[in-house]
Amino acid sequence: xxxxxxxxxxxxxxxxxxxxxxxxxxxxxxxxxxxxxxxxxxxxxxxxxxxxxxxxxxxxxxxxxxxxxx
Numbered sequence: 001x002x003x004x005x006x007x008x009x010x011x012x013x014x015x016x017x018x019x020x021x022x023x024x025x026x027x028x029x030x031x032x033x034x035x036x037x038x039x040x041x042x043x044x045x046x047x048x049x050x051x052x053x054x055x056x057x058x059x060x061x062x063x064x065x066x067x068x069x070x
Contacts, residue, residue, distance in 0.1 A: 023046075030039045056062075 027042055030042060
């Protein structure tokens with residue numbers, strides 16, 4: 001993806017890290033509120049999103065390497 005779009009690899013990594021941190025904060029806040037069904041749903045959606053992405057990439061024979069490295 002980096003070579004095709006000429007994107008800045010540093011910005012992509014920062015975006016991923018920022019999203020993970022924000023997701024972790026949301027998850028922590030949800031757990032602190034004690035609503036168990038909400039955080040079970042969050043975990044389920046996270047897991048199912050990775051499964052769908054994996055299936056989609058396998059079906060379309062897309063690159064599975066980190067940030068497009070070969």
